[in-house]
Amino acid sequence: MQLRFTEADEHFRAQVADWLSDNLSGEFSAIRHRGGPGDEHVYLTERKAWEQRLADGGWTCIGWPEAWGGRDATIEQQVIFNEEYARAGGPGRVGHIGETLTGPTLLAFGSEVQKERYLPGIRNGKELWCQGYSEPGAGSDLAAVRTRAAFHEASGQWQITGQKVWTSLAHESDYVFVLARTDPAETTHRGLGFFLVPMAQPGVTIRPIKQLTGTAEFNEVFFDGALCAADDIVGEPGDGWKVAMGLLGFERGVSTLGQQMLFQTELDEIVRIAKANGSARDPALRQRIAEAHIGLRTLRYNSLRMLSGGDDGSLSREAMIYKLCWSSWHRNLGKLAMDVLGPDAELLDGEPYALNRLQSLFLFTRADTIYGGTNQIQRNIIAERALGMPREPRGQI
Amino acid sequence: MKFSFTDEQLMLRESAEGFLSEYATSAAVRQAMASPSGTDEALWQRLAGEMYWPAIVVPEDCGGLGLGMVEAIIVLEQLGRRLAPAPLLACTQSVLALRTVAENPGARALLSQLAQGQIISLAHTAARPHWGLEGMAVSAVQQGQHWRLAGEARFVPAGDNAGTLLVAARIGSGCGLFKLSPGESGLTVTKSPTLDQTRPMATLQLSGVEISEADCLSECWSSQLDTVLNLTRVLVGAEQVGCAQASLDQSVAYVGERVQFGRTIASYQAIKHKAADMMLKVESARSLLCYAACVGDEWLQGSASAQELTEAAAMLASSAGDAAFFCAGTGIQLHGGVGITEEYDIQLFFKRARAMESYLGRPDEHREVIAGLLLDKVDSDAA
Ligand SMILES: Cc1cc2nc3c(=O)[nH]c(=O)nc-3n(C[C@H](O)[C@H](O)[C@H](O)COP(=O)(O)OP(=O)(O)OC[C@H]3O[C@@H](n4cnc5c(N)ncnc54)[C@H](O)[C@@H]3O)c2cc1C
Numbered sequence: 146m147q148l149r150f151t152e153a154d155e156h157f158r159a160q161v162a163d164w165l166s167d168n169l170s171g172e173f174s175a176i177r178h179r180g181g182p183g184d185e186h187v188y189l190t191e192r193k194a195w196e197q198r199l200a201d202g203g204w205t206c207i208g209w210p211e212a213w214g215g216r217d218a219t220i221e222q223q224v225i226f227n228e229e230y231a232r233a234g235g236p237g238r239v240g241h242i243g244e245t246l247t248g249p250t251l252l253a254f255g256s257e258v259q260k261e262r263y264l265p266g267i268r269n270g271k272e273l274w275c276q277g278y279s280e281p282g283a284g285s286d287l288a289a290v291r292t293r294a295a296f297h298e299a300s301g302q303w304q305i306t307g308q309k310v311w312t313s314l315a316h317e318s319d320y321v322f323v324l325a326r327t328d329p330a331e332t333t334h335r336g337l338g339f340f341l342v343p344m345a346q347p348g349v350t351i352r353p354i355k356q357l358t359g360t361a362e363f364n365e366v367f368f369d370g371a372l373c374a375a376d377d378i379v380g381e382p383g384d385g386w387k388v389a390m391g392l393l394g395f396e397r398g399v400s401t402l403g404q405q406m407l408f409q410t411e412l413d414e415i416v417r418i419a420k421a422n423g424s425a426r427d428p429a430l431r432q433r434i435a436e437a438h439i440g441l442r443t444l445r446y447n448s449l450r451m452l453s454g455g456d457d458g459s460l461s462r463e464a465m466i467y468k469l470c471w472s473s474w475h476r477n478l479g480k481l482a483m484d485v486l487g488p489d490a491e492l493l494d495g496e497p498y499a500l501n502r503l504q505s506l507f508l509f510t511r512a513d514t515i516y517g518g519t520n521q522i523q524r525n526i527i528a529e530r531a532l533g534m535p536r537e538p539r540g541q542i
Numbered sequence: 543m544k545f546s547f548t549d550e551q552l553m554l555r556e557s558a559e560g561f562l563s564e565y566a567t568s569a570a571v572r573q574a575m576a577s578p579s580g581t582d583e584a585l586w587q588r589l590a591g592e593m594y595w596p597a598i599v600v601p602e603d604c605g606g607l608g609l610g611m612v613e614a615i616i617v618l619e620q621l622g623r624r625l626a627p628a629p630l631l632a633c634t635q636s637v638l639a640l641r642t643v644a645e646n647p648g649a650r651a652l653l654s655q656l657a658q659g660q661i662i663s664l665a666h667t668a669a670r671p672h673w674g675l676e677g678m679a680v681s682a683v684q685q686g687q688h689w690r691l692a693g694e695a696r697f698v699p700a701g702d703n704a705g706t707l708l709v710a711a712r713i714g715s716g717c718g719l720f721k722l723s724p725g726e727s728g729l730t731v732t733k734s735p736t737l738d739q740t741r742p743m744a745t746l747q748l749s750g751v752e753i754s755e756a757d758c759l760s761e762c763w764s765s766q767l768d769t770v771l772n773l774t775r776v777l778v779g780a781e782q783v784g785c786a787q788a789s790l791d792q793s794v795a796y797v798g799e800r801v802q803f804g805r806t807i808a809s810y811q812a813i814k815h816k817a818a819d820m821m822l823k824v825e826s827a828r829s830l831l832c833y834a835a836c837v838g839d840e841w842l843q844g845s846a847s848a849q850e851l852t853e854a855a856a857m858l859a860s861s862a863g864d865a866a867f868f869c870a871g872t873g874i875q876l877h878g879g880v881g882i883t884e885e886y887d888i889q890l891f892f893k894r895a896r897a898m899e900s901y902l903g904r905p906d907e908h909r910e911v912i913a914g915l916l917l918d919k920v921d922s923d924a925a
Contacts, residue, residue, distance in 0.1 A: 146551065146612050147544045148836040154543070221543050416916055425917040435909035438916055439830075439857045446829035449545035463829065466822045527821055528814035532794050535809040 148449075150221060158225045164202055165233035173198070173236075180237030181407055183509030185362040189239065189317055196240045196270035206244050206268045208399065209252065213260065214268040220399060220452050227403030231410075239317065243267035243274035245400060247322060250339075250392045254379050263320070263341065275318040277309040277342075277366060278389065285522050287324070288334035288386065292368060294325040296375070303373040305342060308365065311516070315351050315364040318344050323368070324389050327382035337385030341377040348372060358508050359498040401448045401467065408441055408475065411506060415482050424485045433481050440474040465531045469523040472513040479503075479510035545832065551616055558620040561593060566626035568887050571740060574627035579703050580733070580742030582627045589628055590659025596633045597657035599842075601644065604653035606637075611773070611838035615780035615831055622784025625740045625890055629661055629700035631781060635774045636662040639708055639719065641842070642766040643759045648721060652706060661703050665695035665746050666710035666767060673902050674771060675717055675764050680748055682711035682718055682758075689758055691720060691751045697901070701744025702733040708759075709746070716764040721757045728752070738897035740890060769841070769848065772855035775902055776834045779855075782862035782898050783827050789869035789891045790820045793876040800878070807876075816872050823865035827858070834858040853915055860908040866895035 150158070169177060173195055176188045199205050208223045209215025218226065238244070248267050251260050266272030283289040292307025305325055315321065321342050328336030344351070348371030353361035379388050419425040419434060447463050447470060454461045482503040483490040494501050500508070514520045528534040547555065565585050574582040590596050598613050600606020607613075614634055621630055637656050640649045656662055668679035680693035691711050701707065707722045724731050728751040734743045760766065794817055797808040807813050834854040840846035870892040874881035881888050899905065 146547055146832060146836055148833070148840070150543045224543075420917060431913035431917060432906060432909050434916060435860070435912035438912055439860055439909070442833070442857055443826045443829055443861060446545065446833040447826065449543065450829055450832065453544050453546040462821070463825050466825050469818070469822055470826060521815070524815040524818035525811070527818035531821060532790075532814075532817050534794065534798070534814050534817060535806065537811065538809075 150225065154221050154225060157222050158229060161204075161226050161229040162233065164204065165229060165235065168198055168202065169233055169235060176236040177234035178236070178410070180239070182237070182513075183358060183360075183362075183505050185237055185314060186360045188236065192236050192239045193270075193273075193317075195236060196238065198270075200268065200270035205240065205270050206248060209248060209264075209268070213248075213252070213264045223399040224402045224452060227400050228406055231403040231406030239273055239314065240267065240270055241400075242276055242314070242318075243272065243320075246276065246392055247274045247320075247341075250322070250379065250388060253391060254339075254384075254388050256376065256379075258376055259341065259379065266319070272319045273314070273317055275312050275315045275321045275344075277312055277315075277321040277323040279311045280308060281310055285519055287389070288337075289332065290324050290326060290337065292323065292325040293329060294323075294327050294338050294340055294373070294378075294382075300372070301375050303340060303375065303378065305340060305348070305368040305371045305373055308367050310365050311354070311363045312351075312366045313363045315344065315366050316353060320344060321349075321366065322379075323373075324385055327378075327385070334386040336383060337389070338382045339379040339385040339388040340373045341379065342368075342371055342373045346371060356509075357511075358500060358505055399452065401451075401471070402445070404471070405441065405444055405448070408444070408471075408478070411478060411482070411503075412437055412441060414503070415478070415485050419485045422485070422487065424487065430481075430485060433477075433484070437474070437478055437481055440477075444471050444474060462531050465527050468518060469520055469527070472520060472523075475513045476510045479507035483507050547612075547616070551612060554613055555616045555620065557593070558595075558617045561589070562620050562624045562626055565589075566621070566624040566628075571625050571627055571887075571890070575739040578733075580627065580739065581629060581700065581703055585626065586628045586661075587659065589626075589630065594657075595630055596637075596659050599634060599637050599641070600653050600657040601641070604644075604650050605657040606653065607657075610842060611776060611835040612832075614777060615835045618777050618780035619784040619787070619831075622781030622894075623788040625785075625788075625887075625894055627740055629663070629703065631774075631777050632663050632699035632704075633661060634777055635699070635770065636664050636708055638773045639664050639766075639770045640759075642763070642770065643719060646759050648756060649759050652708075652721065655706070660705050661700055662706045662708060663698050663701045663704040663744075664708045664710070664770070665698040665701060666771075668694050668696050674768060675712075678710060678712050678717060680709055680711040680746075682713050682720065685752075687755050688752050689718075689720065689755065691722075691748045691753065693748055695746040695748075696734065696743070698731075698744045698746055700742060701746065702731050702742065704731075704744075707731075707746065709748075710763060710767055713761060716762060717767060718758055719760045719763040719766075720753060721759055722751065722753060726751050726753065736897065738890075738893040740894060741897060765848070769851065771902060772851050773838050773841070775855040775859045776831070776838045778898055778901060779827070779831050779834060779858040779862040782866040782895070783824065783831050785891050785894050785898065786820070786824045786827060786862070786866040786869040789866070789873040789888060789895070790817065790824055792888055792891075793817065793820070793869075793873040796880075797876055813876060816876060820869045820872055823861075823868050827862040827865040830854075830858045830861050849915070853912065856908040856911040859903060860905040860912070863899040863905040863908070866891075867899050870895040 176191050207216040207218040211217050280290050294303050294305050297304045323340045323342050327338040348369050350367040352365045355361045424430045450463045529536050595617050597606040598609045602608035640653050643649045667673050667677040669677050682689050682691050709720045710717050728749050730747045732745050734745050800807045837846050837854040841851045873888045880886050
């Protein structure tokens with residue numbers, strides 16, 4: 146068991162930090178620390194330009210094979226990159242869905258044609274992706290998706306019809322990956338397909354949804370006979386569930402350490418305020434601030450365990466608890482921020498509904514326990530997969 | 543960075559699991575609880591003579607295995623899982639205490655005795671209510687070639703089974719460390735009946751115990767005491783993680799068999815979600831345990847600061863203390879009525895969890911230590 150990074154890794158860290166401090170300046174100074182969760186709607190033009198700056202420096206997709214423009218970076222190097230990126234105040238990555246979800250999915254399940262068609266756009270920071278899973282009738286029960294994909298013999302293309310919802314950044318994306326039903330006779334995880342669909346076409350309509358923060362980063366997406374090339378289905382018709390589930394396992398948490406650096410800056414801000422406004426002397430708040438600190442360090446060592454685990458891609462116990470762990474921690478941090486601010490937590494910076502960072506944290510962290518599998522679904526997964534308890538029965542409605 | 547056990551460490555864990563599942567059964571635990579010493583002597587002989595566990599953190603040049611805190615927590619977690627009635631925690635604590643004075647020939651002799659399975663306990667506090675120097679109620683005064691020790695020490699782990707006692711005693715505003723034989727005149731050692739019957743404790747009364755100068759191992763031991771207590775918290779954390787894990791495992795096994803309303807109670811989501819919460823706490827505490835053990839090893843190798851060790855120990859003690867109590871308490875609830883019986887083991891884990899939670903500080907006291915580090919420090923950037 147070895148807690149520290151090697152000298153070679155530390156050398157790599159210095160290289161990353163140098164590049165970031167040279168490049169995250171000038172025109173990009175304004176976007177430092179911006180565009181994170183809850184703040185994803187800001188500075189989109191600048192953040193897209195930043196994505197290309199990163200790509201030119203060779204800092205997108207570093208974990209990918211060299212053949213596809215990556216650096217074949219080790220897990221340690223990926224961790225270090227994410228840590229330094231967050232430490233430098235690197236803005237929320239508009240390309241993250243493509244880099245962390247689409248890319249690895251194509252590398253694992255995609256055809257050569259698909260890899261050649263899509264990986265360069267992601268690697269070069271030019272093409273953005275969004276995730277088309279959830280539907281009005283299929284949230285936690287993702288396998289209930291009803292969006293249909295039918296092969297149209299005359300045009301030789303797939304036609305997609307249905308509705309997706311909560312699609313983050315759909316309005317900024319070039320492509321969406323869609324989980325859709327290829328076999329209309331099925332209603333479960335069988336008979337699904339995984340499709341790569343261009344957004345800019347008449348069959349796709351995007352309607353933004355306003356959130357409790359007053360901003361709109363997710364959308365409804367309507368598909369009305371939207372077209373998708375015959376060879377833009379990943380795997381075979383019927384493989385959709387396997388591909389979709391594989392995708393969820395890919396990330397293996399390398400970006401979690403970067404996420405934790407963001408959490409640390411939030412906690413640091415709360416500590417700073419507590420010291421300044423006297424909350425630091427309140428015994429109850431002292432307990433909760435200490436608890437937050439311990440919780441964040443727990444996330445860190447949990448991630449390190451997760452990343453040091455077997456390379457077989459199987460979910461270890463520490464990986465299975467991770468989502469529940471961080472989402473609950475972050476939600477509690479949002480409330481702690483309000484309590485440390487005290488009465489001032491209620492006052493806005495201005496009209497219209499100008500939230501400060503901590504107010505936005507407080508409101509948006511309520512989403513953390515919902516997206517990517519709610520806390521209840523996480524507990525079901527832990528109980529069933531890690532503890533071998535009986536599966537939830539399906540209903541008939 | 544490789545934050546996982548090496549193959550050797552995994553083998554150690556496997557052999558500990560195998561050995562204890564054979565010898566530290568529930569029946570053996572209950573038999574030891576009912577015995578006068580509260581210890582399973584045969585188990586201790588085997589564990590020392592065949593497994594060499596008391597020698598784990600003893601340096602090689604004192605006849606030990608020269609391993610570290612990571613190996614110690616691997617084994618102690620397994621002891622915690624079984625409530626094994628053997629004083630490995632007490633003896634490992636004594637090893638760590640003696641390592642702080644390892645240049646002393648008397649200490650080196652004791653280290654080799656510990657490696658061979660002699661029971662040696664550390665007595666350092668009356669814990670009214672503090673566990674550190676503030677709670678120390680034995681004083682030492684030098685008189686010519688002798689030291690005179692007087693006062694009281696409580697919560698001495700395995701104290702009435704110890705062949706030698708290490709006693710920390712006040713000297714002025716600091717403290718020293720002394721070696722005593724339990725037969726010393728003026729010293730009485732009494733077993734203290736405890737709520738958790740699997741972990742015997744003793745009380746020492748010292749009225750003018752006179753010992754020779756050679757038996758003073760250190761006259762200036764207060765910062766070492768802090769260190770030893772922090773390292774001990776790491777060991778305690780291992781037992782707590784084991785206790786929490788066992789509470790979870792036994793509860794999951796029970797709810798998988800118990801049928802109500804025509805289905806196993808394990809199929810109810812309210813039960814599944816409690817079990818998931820238990821696992822979350824166990825694994826969270828385990829992550830901090832691994833971290834704290836690594837920091838402990840770095841400390842022993844001279845590369846961690848005292849503050850890092852204090853922080854690591856406090857974080858672990860807060861998390862593992864809560865985890866063990868939550869898991870054992872929830873475990874009783876998931877067992878229903880049988881959880882309240884003497885017959886089922888979950889009650890034993892509940893008592894152990896309670897005992898360990900307050901030993902060397904409650905979780906909220908540990909959080910206050912963290913709060914102090916975070917909130918009371920003068921900002922260096924402000925200065
Ligand atoms: C900010 C945000 C961004 C998102 N971005 C995307 C995106 O880009 N792409 C995408 O596809 N989706 C996205 N989602 C959707 C997200 O994945 C779903 O909201 C989530 O899976 C929950 O589905 P639901 O909203 O339909 O809630 P429901 O499934 O209706 O759940 C409602 C409540 O019922 C509980 N519940 C449901 N089933 C069970 C059960 N079996 N046992 C116990 N309790 C249960 C849930 O835990 C929850 O508390 C996003 C969501 C949010 C909030």
